[in-house]
Amino acid sequence: MLKVQRIHKKYGKTTVLNNLSFSIAPGEIIGLVGENGAGKSTLLKLLATIEKPTSGKLSYKELTYDKKRKEVRKRIGYVPQDVAIWDDLTVKENMKFFEKLSWVNKSEDELFQLCKDMNLDRWKDPVKNLSGGMKRKLNLAISLIHDPEILLLDEPTVGIDLKSRKEIGAYLQTLKEQQKMIVYISHDMDEITELCDRVICIGSDPFYKNVLEESGKKMIICK
């Protein structure tokens, strides 16, 4: 279980997250929605150990974030909003490069399989020749090299075509079946209501809350 207890996050005098508590069970996909600037990426960075809360507590299983940061980090796959891969290297070279930086040893076959699992079959092509959707799939594949138990995705499908979006969605479902915990930011409410078990709605804009109420999704509100 991943637990977030009474989290507050301030930047200077500005409060971004105010008294947020929730927990995530293995095999759950949690959506994260809210207007621009509401604090979604901030929350994801807190979960990813990249930022620290101003107050409140985060823990994963018996590991508290403040005392066991590195151990928690090893269990997390984080995909930031911006694609972070080497453009001049091939898909294969990128996968091998990031495998070397990870805490695990993976064979070339295993790395290839990871890409194939999400329909990314341009193994020998330089990344600069790939489409935006393919690059996002590669970013996702890289985040999974070290077999994380928690996957944190910041708008993984933004700007990509429906087919690739559906493929990424289908792949996330297979990860859910493997009991991974997934937190997923998106502005696409169809995608959110289709994919997610529960949704955290951040900010004061009633739009997201109203759409979610109509869809009958369980939600957690953070203002």
Ligand SMILES: Nc1ncnc2c1ncn2[C@@H]1O[C@H](COP(=O)(O)OP(=O)(O)OP(=O)(O)O)[C@@H](O)[C@H]1O
């Ligand atoms: N490092 C930082 N220092 C100061 N303020 C920050 C920092 N990071 C984020 N903020 C502010 O915190 C607020 C929340 O930002 P955040 O990126 O979490 O929003 P978001 O909901 O992810 O937005 P978007 O949908 O536009 O990506 C914004 O007002 C932003 O300017």
